[in-house]
Amino acid sequence: MPPFSSPLVQNHQPGLAIVQVDDGARWLRFRDPVAVVQTRRVEEIQTRLEEVANAVEKQRCYAAGFISYEAAPAFDAALPGRPAGDLPLVYFGLYRAAEEVQPETMFPLVDDDAVLPPHGWQAGSSRAAYDNAIAAIKDAIARGDTYQVNLTFSLHTSFDADPRALFASMVRAQRCRYAAYLDTGRHVVCSASPELFWELDGQRLRSRPMKGTAARGRTTDEDESQRQWLLNSAKNRAENVMIVDMVRNDMGHIARYGTVHVPALFETERYPTVWQMTSTVACETDASPIEIMAALFPCASITGAPKVRTMEIINELEVKPRGLYTGCIGLLAPDRRAQFNVAIRTLLLDRETAIASYGIGGGVVWDSQTDAEYDEALLKAQVLTRRRPDFELLETLLWTPSRRVQPQRLFPSTFSEGISQYAEGNTSLSGYFLLDRHLRRLADSASYFDVPLRREEVIKQLRTLAGSFAGRPQRVRVLVSQTGDVHCDAATLV
Incomplete structure (x- = not known):
């Protein structure tokens, strides 16, 4: 047990839950639960979930919490189970209201460098052991037992700092869409998940399984090559298509006849350290949220195919239970609204032991390159060890009273389209040397770092600034923050 003066102990807010919703557009905070529903026993899970569902439907409560991977046998007795340790299999806080909050106000300002990144991570599997497990999986594939196995292991380290700072840093580093923070008292969950398990809005059900990873490139061109690869x-x-077929099959058990479809297949999503491939499966359903969970849990993207036999293989090869990792985290709300992520990119803190654990892994198929799989798994852990630095995009331009901007023919781009209509005949912009090239380069940088760039605001500020130059040459800087705020300044050249 860490000392009482420890930030891990002092920053103790049991029942606090924060969930990112609407594909990352909003954050909801829940405090002071009226009740907590939890269990460590598989045979009690259905009863506890029914308690949660009744509170949501009849009392119009909100429920925020998680379901651990080892809860699977509660939904289908054919799914294998194993002891899950000290973490509850199911945990939900029940709340009277949801409070919408802004990311920058969720937690007090903290010094990331004082606690991040956590050092000393120890892998629960060596490269040799992981390679041996992959060999065993390929033997199972050759026998026809499975087509794909999601093989995982955990990292762990001692941790004695503010978990709120850790979560804030993970979210900034990952640029996730389905993040969640839960404080159960003993445990703190910090999830920066990019994967949507399922979302219910009335009768509309949607899942976005994620399968397929590539490292980011070092330049815009190299990055695009990685995406194309x-x-x-x-x-x-x-x-990816194997998992999509599994999700379609799972949804088919609770969907209205003929409504299961795949509106998006093989989409690529950019994150700070990796490209990910996702697809979307959707349907219409009259099933209850608990029935939906029973049909889909655990998510096919973190098991493999076929689900039952593959989960048996996972139990044979993975030396420890997964716990919360690859389970799900989310919320249930009145009027048939619900959202759950897949609990990947998720860190679990234990206040009693001051230990942090983090699961990683990947899908193994017949043509998987054994020596690459371990490295791909470690790549997904960079959200922990590589804090996203604070920076601004910078572009420096020359302005002189004699320059004339050229039409944008050689450097077309989404950003530079329309620059000519601003510049031609506009003396306030005509003095910027090679304006189109500078703006194209700025747009490329913004695209690479996923910075929102408003071209109208850039042009507006450049025009306003140029009106104050009084005919003397200027060095002009355009700065764009990570949130898209634009600032332009100038210095007279002598």
Whole structure:
């Protein structure tokens, strides 16, 4: 047990829950639960979930919490189970209201460098052991037992700092869409998940399984090459479509007849350290949220195919239970609204032991390159060890009274389209040397770092600034923050 003066102990807010919703557009905070529903016993899970559902439907409460991977046998007795340790299999806080909050106000300002990144991570599997497990999986594939196995292991380290700072840093580093923070008292969950398990809005059900990974490139061109490689990779496409078929099959058990469809297949999503491949499966359903969970849990993207036999293989090869990792975290709300992520990119803190654990892994198929799989798994852990630095995009331009901007023919881009209409005949912009090239380069940088860039605001500020130059040459800087705020300044050249 860490000392009482420890930030891990002092920053103790049991029942606090924060969930990112609407594909990352909003954050909801829940405090002071009226009740907590939890269990460590598989045979009690259905009863506890029915208690949660009744509170949501009849008392119009909100429920925020998680379901651990080892809860699976509660939904289907054919799914294998194993002891899950000290973490509850199911945990939900019940709340009277949801409070919408802004990311910057969720937690007090903290010094990330004082606690992040956590050092000393120890892998629960060596490269040799992981390679041996992959060999065993390929033997199982050769026998026809499975087509794909999601093989995982955990990292762990001692941790004695403010968990709120850790979560804030993870969210900034990952640029996730389905993040969640839960304080159960003993445990703190910090999830920066990019994967939507399922979302219910009335009768509309949606899932976005994620399967397929490639490292980011070092330049815009190299980055696009990496994206194209992922998009055209036979291995990654095969893994992705296999999982899509599993999700379609799972949804078919609770969908209205003929409504299961795939509105998006093989989409690529950019994150700070990796490209990910996702697809979307959707349907219409009259099933209750608990029935939906029973049909889909655990998410096919973190098991493999076929689900039952593959989960048996996972139990044989993975030396420890997964716990919350690859389970799900989310909320239930009145009027048939619900959202759950897949609990990946998720860190679990234990206040009693001051230990942090973090699961990683990946899908293994017949043509997987054994020596690459371990490295791919470690790549997904960079959200922990590589804090996203604070920076601004910077572009420096020359302005002189004699310059005339050229039409944008050689450097077309989404950003530079329309620059000519601002500049031609506009003396306030005509003095900027090679304006189109500078703006194209700025747009490329913004695209690479996923910074929102408003071209109208850039042009507006450049025009306003140029009106104050009084005919003397200027060095002009355009700065764009990570949130898209634009600032332009100038210095007279002598």
